[in-house]
Structures are given as structure tokens and as C-alpha cells.
Amino acid sequence: LCSMLYYRRKILLALLEVFGGQLTAKSLQKFLFLFTRKQEIKAFDFVPYKYGCFSFQANQDIVTLSxxxxxxxxxxxxxxxxxxxxxxxxxxxxxxxxxQSLASVKTEFGGLSQTDLIRYTYTHYPFYATKSSIAAQILTIEELDKVNAQIKTFAEPMLFTIGYESLSLESYINKLIINDVRVLCDVRKNAFSQKYGFSKSQLQQACTRVGIEYIHIPELGIDSEERQDLVSQKDYDILFAKYERTTLKTNETYLTIILNKIQEKGRVALTCFEKSPIQCHRGRVAKRLMAMPNKKFDLKNL
Incomplete structure (x- = not known):
């Protein structure tokens, strides 16, 4: 097989094969989701979406296979x-x-219509129905109540920080959803990533699709050249001390944009690459925001 066939793409081809060579995009996503429930290490992650469980990665892989x-x-x-x-x-x-898992999914669910298949995933995995545009049409009131019980909403304003290192796009988006983040503020200088889903247009599109506003503030970023030789925590601390004295000081008006978003939407997350906020300048942006007078929000690192 061609070298571009990663194992997960072979799963997609095998899934289509097991189901007779053709599926609707919605059914493919649902069968794939049910298949991954049987895996210990899941080949694909999923988010709640307008027709239930949805994998951005699987969708992209299908486009690539095409x-x-x-x-x-x-x-x-x-x-x-x-x-x-x-x-x-x-x-x-x-x-x-x-x-065996693919064969099992075919045996258990192959006889269901697309609507029944969607309904099954909604009733058995209600979190993934929380963004659905059709749940009210296909669920009973009691079943809909179970879906609505999965929706996390919080009244208190909060500033979050989140890095996408080590996360899939889907698990990253789920963290935002679970914490009721309403605005994602990207503080990278250059919002480009070799990791699928985290370049600006991809991330913005994924956020928009699940009802999260995305804004990019490159003025609060750090040039990639300055990040080249960071080995120890001390190296990071020296870089970020300089960042606080220079970039952060000269771009304070952009902090006001974030403050206004917290005031307007309540729950805002700062994002960049690094997993640890102490190895990322977003930690210093958060620190400056937390030092603002009359602030009425707390800080949480995701």
C-alpha cells in the first residue's frame, strides 16, 4: 500500500469495505465512533457537532484519501x-x-438506518449530542433532558490558558467545551502549526463550528527566532522577563481587547503551543491580566 496510508487511514478504508464499499459521511462518522469505543487507544477523537460525534481528523483523512x-x-x-x-x-x-472490532460494529449496527444510528449514539453517548441541530427532532423529551444535562455552563467569569502540545484537535476543543470557554484568544506571533488542526484557519473553523469565538492577537506573540535555544527553565524565565519588559509593555492596548472579551463573554482562554504555562509566554500574559485593577475573574490552566 502507498506510504501515505497511515494506520488510521487504513481503518477508514477497511470500515468502508466492511460496509459494502459505500457510506454516507454521517454514517461513516458514527460507525467510526462506535468502532473507536472498542479501542483501548483510540485511532480518532471526536467532538460534539451538529449531527453528533464528529472527527475533524477523519474528515480530513477522507479528503486526503480522495x-x-x-x-x-x-x-x-x-x-x-x-x-x-x-x-x-x-x-x-x-x-x-x-x-474483530470492525466486524462486531457491522454485526451490531449494520442493520440500522442512518437516523437510528444517530439516535443510538445520542442516547448512549449524550455528551456528543450537546451541539446537535437535530436532537430535538429525533429524541424523546426524557432523552433530550439527558443530553441537556451534559451541557456545562458557568456563570462566573474565568481566564484560562491552554497549550495544544500533546493534544489532538478534538481533545483540545472538548477541553474548551467542557469548561464553557466562549472565546479562544490565540497569542502566537505566527498562528501556523505543522500539527493538524492548529494553523489559524483550521483552528478558527473548528472553534466556529462548535460555537466558540476565535481571535488572533499576534502582537502579543514572541518571534520564533527568540525561542530557538531554550533548554532549561532558566532560559525560559530570562526570555519571558525580557518579554514582560518589552513586547507586553508596548502592546498593553491588546490586553484591553482580552479584558473586554472577558467582560463581554465571561470565559476566555489564551492559547499557544507549549503544554506547560510556565514554558509559554501566555503565562505572562495571564499574569499581567490577573494584576489588572478591579478584575473580577480567576485564572485556571487547562
Whole structure:
């Protein structure tokens, strides 16, 4: 098989194969979700979305597989369809456990209509139905109550910091949703990442799709050249002390933008790459915001 076929992409091809070579995009996402529930280390993560559980990564992989001629994507009046271009026994490329899990998903759920399949995932995994635009149409009042009980809303304003290092786009977005973050403030100088989902347009689109506002404030970033030779925590501390004396001081008006967002929306997260806030300048931005007079919010690192 072609070298661009990562293991997770082989799973997508094998899934299509097991289900006869063609699925709607919605059904594919649901079957894939149910398959990953059987995996100890999940090949894909999911977020709650307008039709329930959705993997941005799987969606992107399907586009890539289409580009390389493995699948064909067609849109009709009845929906979006993903079709295998040719059968190739992709299941044989998977390990035994995953082969058995795919067969099990086919046996358990293969007879369900798309609506029944969506309904099953909503009733058994209600968190993933919290952003659904169709839940009210297909669930009973009691089932809808269980979905609504999963929606986290908090009255108290809060400033968060979050780094995407070591997180998938989906697990990152879920952290924001669970903490009722309403605005994501990207403080990278250059909002580009080689990691899928974290370049500006991708991240902005993912946030918008789940109802989170995204803003980019490059003026509060640090040039990548200055970050090249950071080895010890002391190196980071020296860089950030300089950052506080220079960039942060000369760009205080941009702190006001963040303060206004907290005042307006209540719950705002500062984001950059590093997992640890003490190895990222977002920690110093947060520190400066926490030192503002008359602040009425607390700080939490996610």
C-alpha cells in the first residue's frame, strides 16, 4: 500500500469495505465512533457537532484519501457519500483486534438506518449530542433532558490558558467545551502549526463550528527566532522577563481587547503551543491580566 496510508487511514478504508464499499459521511462518522469505543487507544477523537460525534481528523483523512484516488466523495440531494474506488482487502492490513472490532460494529449496527444510528449514539453517548441541530427532532423529551444535562455552563467569569502540545484537535476543543470557554484568544506571533488542526484557519473553523469565538492577537506573540535555544527553565524565565519588559509593555492596548472579551463573554482562554504555562509566554500574559485593577475573574490552566 502507498506510504501515505497511515494506520488510521487504513481503518477508514477497511470500515468502508466492511460496509459494502459505500457510506454516507454521517454514517461513516458514527460507525467510526462506535468502532473507536472498542479501542483501548483510540485511532480518532471526536467532538460534539451538529449531527453528533464528529472527527475533524477523519474528515480530513477522507479528503486526503480522495485526493490520492482511494475514495470518491459525491454530494447528492440525499447527502454526502464516500465510496471506495476499488476493493483491496484493507481489513487484512489491520491488527486482529481491530478487524474483530470492525466486524462486531457491522454485526451490531449494520442493520440500522442512518437516523437510528444517530439516535443510538445520542442516547448512549449524550455528551456528543450537546451541539446537535437535530436532537430535538429525533429524541424523546426524557432523552433530550439527558443530553441537556451534559451541557456545562458557568456563570462566573474565568481566564484560562491552554497549550495544544500533546493534544489532538478534538481533545483540545472538548477541553474548551467542557469548561464553557466562549472565546479562544490565540497569542502566537505566527498562528501556523505543522500539527493538524492548529494553523489559524483550521483552528478558527473548528472553534466556529462548535460555537466558540476565535481571535488572533499576534502582537502579543514572541518571534520564533527568540525561542530557538531554550533548554532549561532558566532560559525560559530570562526570555519571558525580557518579554514582560518589552513586547507586553508596548502592546498593553491588546490586553484591553482580552479584558473586554472577558467582560463581554465571561470565559476566555489564551492559547499557544507549549503544554506547560510556565514554558509559554501566555503565562505572562495571564499574569499581567490577573494584576489588572478591579478584575473580577480567576485564572485556571487547562
Amino acid at each position: 485526493k490520492y484516488g482511494y475514495v470518491e466523495i459525491t454530494t447528492t440531494e440525499t447527502g454526502r457519500y464516500i465510496r471506495l474506488k476499488e476493493k483491496n482487502n484493507y481489513s487484512a492490513e489491520l491488527d486482529l483486534f481491530d478487524r
